Amino acid sequence: MFNIILFILTIVLLVISFIKSKEKTKMALKKAWKSFENILPQFLSIFILIGIMLSVLTPETISKLFGQQSGWLGMAVAAVIGSITLIPGFIAFPLAAALIKSGAGLMQIAVFVSTLMMVGIVTVPIEIKYFGKKTTILRNSMAFIFSFIVALIIGGVLGDGIN
Amino acid sequence: MELIKRYRTFISLAVINALIVVLYPSIGQKSLKITWSNTLEMLSVIPPVFILLGLLDVWVERETMMKLIGDRSGFLGGTIAFFLGSAAAGPLYAAFPIAGVLLKKGSSFSNVLIFIGAWSTTKIPMLLFEASAIGWKFMLTRFIVNIPGIVLIAYLTAKLLTEKDKKLIYDNIRSKNK
Numbered sequence: 001m002f003n004i005i006l007f008i009l010t011i012v013l014l015v016i017s018f019i020k021s022k023e024k025t026k027m028a029l030k031k032a033w034k035s036f037e038n039i040l041p042q043f044l045s046i047f048i049l050i051g052i053m054l055s056v057l058t059p060e061t062i063s064k065l066f067g068q069q070s071g072w073l074g075m076a077v078a079a080v081i082g083s084i085t086l087i088p089g090f091i092a093f094p095l096a097a098a099l100i101k102s103g104a105g106l107m108q109i110a111v112f113v114s115t116l117m118m119v120g121i122v123t124v125p126i127e128i129k130y131f132g133k134k135t136t137i138l139r140n141s142m143a144f145i146f147s148f149i150v151a152l153i154i155g156g157v158l159g160d161g162i163n
Numbered sequence: 164m165e166l167i168k169r170y171r172t173f174i175s176l177a178v179i180n181a182l183i184v185v186l187y188p189s190i191g192q193k194s195l196k197i198t199w200s201n202t203l204e205m206l207s208v209i210p211p212v213f214i215l216l217g218l219l220d221v222w223v224e225r226e227t228m229m230k231l232i233g234d235r236s237g238f239l240g241g242t243i244a245f246f247l248g249s250a251a252a253g254p255l256y257a258a259f260p261i262a263g264v265l266l267k268k269g270s271s272f273s274n275v276l277i278f279i280g281a282w283s284t285t286k287i288p289m290l291l292f293e294a295s296a297i298g299w300k301f302m303l304t305r306f307i308v309n310i311p312g313i314v315l316i317a318y319l320t321a322k323l324l325t326e327k328d329k330k331l332i333y334d335n336i337r338s339k340n341k
Binding site for chain 1: 197335
């Protein structure tokens, strides 16, 4: 749905741009291609890496690792898995919901969801390419710590149930 | 030769994956399937993003961007950056090239980091999805805690970087986007 909107928006703007100036549109497309090609090797490598990791880590394994009784250790495991893997939200949220139903703890899931979204170990090479090492390390490690704060607050507000 | 050098990580990973397919067919095939679906997802998001970036680069004046989210844009600039990130769709890795162009166009460092933070975790379409999958209370609590968190992380990261660090990043982005 959103991708369709994105495509339509791009095409409309491209047409407007082309009507206004052929030269500038050509330049824009050239820049677009150059920056895409520049980052392509990283993308491709990361996708293979994710594919291998996710095929080894099944939902059953994940569930076993951070059940309700797993406590801090479970949260730590959840944080590490969330930081390393890169699962799109449309898969991650149903997965999280399924894990809660099958006995995973809310705080563990909160850490998992937060690190999944904010910390990206596999995408670190891409981030470094744009922001340099220092920014990348600072941002990711602060987001990692922050994910635990989010989980503690979720645990405090929601207790044991999601309702 | 240069091409092989740039793609060497990809090539070696592809070889590893091929070995897995041979040695452990079920794991190997599953991983190929996941890789393929991720590649398709990328192809459905990334091309328009890069074209929009090219257009932005060519058409929007540096001055306009600076006024909106530059060093002196203050609270309003931060808010704009937050909503820019939240309105996005697509995985985090799509945000980095955009952040690069924003920096090049004169956005302040902390605003770009707010943009990245919002993109990573408070995307509006994702919030709706999160609420329907896990529940409104979970989503809202996370959302409310995330807002100050994103700002704090952005502010601290920008503070901890020296002027030299920032200059390096700006120079690097400018040289790449010629």
